[in-house]
Amino acid sequence: MTTTTGTPSPADLITDDWRLHGSIYTSPAIFAAEQEALFHGPWLYVAHESELREDGDYKTTYAGTQPVIVVRGADDGEIRVLLNRCRHRGSAVCHDERGNANYFRCPYHGWTYKNSGELRGITYDDAYPELDRDQLGLVRLPRVESFAGFVFASFAAAGPSLEEYLGNAGRYLRIVSEQGPDGIRLSAGSHKLAYRGNWKLQVENTIDNYHFGFVHRSFLDVLADRIGEAPPIMQNVLKNPEWRTIDLGNGHSVHEFGDPETGNNQGQLGDLPFNLIIFPNLCFVGAQLRHILPKAADATEVRLYPILHEGDSDADNAAILRAHEGFYGPAGMGGADDIEVAFDRVGDGLKAVEEDWLVMSRGLHREQPGENGTVVGRASDEVPQRAFYRQWRRLMAEEAA
Numbered sequence: 001m002t003t004t005t006g007t008p009s010p011a012d013l014i015t016d017d018w019r020l021h022g023s024i025y026t027s028p029a030i031f032a033a034e035q036e037a038l039f040h041g042p043w044l045y046v047a048h049e050s051e052l053r054e055d056g057d058y059k060t061t062y063a064g065t066q067p068v069i070v071v072r073g074a075d076d077g078e079i080r081v082l083l084n085r086c087r088h089r090g091s092a093v094c095h096d097e098r099g100n101a102n103y104f105r106c107p108y109h110g111w112t113y114k115n116s117g118e119l120r121g122i123t124y125d126d127a128y129p130e131l132d133r134d135q136l137g138l139v140r141l142p143r144v145e146s147f148a149g150f151v152f153a154s155f156a157a158a159g160p161s162l163e164e165y166l167g168n169a170g171r172y173l174r175i176v177s178e179q180g181p182d183g184i185r186l187s188a189g190s191h192k193l194a195y196r197g198n199w200k201l202q203v204e205n206t207i208d209n210y211h212f213g214f215v216h217r218s219f220l221d222v223l224a225d226r227i228g229e230a231p232p233i234m235q236n237v238l239k240n241p242e243w244r245t246i247d248l249g250n251g252h253s254v255h256e257f258g259d260p261e262t263g264n265n266q267g268q269l270g271d272l273p274f275n276l277i278i279f280p281n282l283c284f285v286g287a288q289l290r291h292i293l294p295k296a297a298d299a300t301e302v303r304l305y306p307i308l309h310e311g312d313s314d315a316d317n318a319a320i321l322r323a324h325e326g327f328y329g330p331a332g333m334g335g336a337d338d339i340e341v342a343f344d345r346v347g348d349g350l351k352a353v354e355e356d357w358l359v360m361s362r363g364l365h366r367e368q369p370g371e372n373g374t375v376v377g378r379a380s381d382e383v384p385q386r387a388f389y390r391q392w393r394r395l396m397a398e399e400a401a
């Protein structure tokens with residue numbers, strides 16, 4: 001294969017034998033097309049209800065690359081998702097990551113918006129005799145729905161319900177929401193990281209059991225020293241039939257390494273008995289919600305939210321935070337290795353474009369049909385990656401048509 005010039009059609013970027021073209025990760029044109037196809041229509045995760053408990057509570061985040069405010073109305077308690085862009089000359093009106101406010105006041109020239117979005121005040125407004133204020137509220141995303149406490153929004157006024165969109169993945173989201181005796185909360189806020197590479201690398205790495213024994217070798221060595229024998233993770237990944245990866249449909253996927261119903265995770269890797277990817281950019285790993293924010297073809301921000309247990313003791317929740325820091329923190333045993341190898345070095349490697357194809361076929365021959373149209377594979381197979389790219393190809397092709 002030779003390198004491509006211009007923008008090939010999405011169908012040409014993934015072959016039938018599951019080779020992926022490198023431009024999927026590097027092309028600004030493909031990144032722009034993704035913003036239309038993946039982030040401007042399908043449901044996008046924006047918040048968990050525990051972040052918006054009181055009327056007036058808000059958080060700022062991104063829907064695709066677009067900055068948004070997710071806010072519970074001070075007057076009516078309704079959750080709205082508003083574009084964080086002043087209608088005057090474009091400044092983001094809210095800078096704080098979270099808080100409580102009845103109004104948002106733009107820092108540039110002082111225009112003021114109610115927290116439901118309506119334009120409330122224009123400073124020195126005698127200069128605007130003709131302006132129709134009713135048309136100049138913060139732009140609101142037309143659909144917002146919650147599922148098991150997880151709030152999603154869509155730029156599309158019509159389309160499948162959130163429940164339909166989640167499909168087989170809904171069951172797993174419910175289990176996440178029931179982790180604590182009285183549910184969960186994201187009150188610790190987020191731990192952020194940024195890397196020089198494409199956003200999809202972090203999605204793929206979320207359920208990539210193949211890499212664990214290589215990238216996290218130093219972690220496994222420390223663990224072996226502590227427990228006096230090799231930890232069973234890689235043995236389970238390669239041989240345990242109960243450890244399996246599943247294409248749940250609609251781009252969602254899961255790696256089960258315990259019983260999702262009982263929550264038994266065999267003492268492995270954190271609290272949840274599975275890792276989960278909700279297409280396109282929401283993931284769950286161990287005791288953590290991971291929101292992946294695309295910034296450019298070669299730039300990504302990731303926000304990691306430790307999932308705390310409502311109804312458990314402060315000491316138990318502190319232990320969740322310490323465990324998070326121990327693996328994912330800047331001085332932790334694992335997260336930095338993923339950033340270095342799975343993101344930064346892949347970003348560098350992909351600049352060599354003479355033979356610009358990657359191999360995504362691991363375990364393709366042993367995929368099995370599961371319940372409700374799912375596809376099941378072994379733990380170290382690239383089933384989750386193919387689940388993601390089946391949906392990616394479908395949406396990108398629809399957009400290109």
Ligand code: FES
Pocket residue numbers: 086087088089090091106107108109110111
């Ligand atoms: S840009 Fe917001 S008031 Fe001018």
Ligand SMILES: [Fe+2]
Pocket residue numbers: 205211212215216334338
């Ligand atoms: Fe990793």
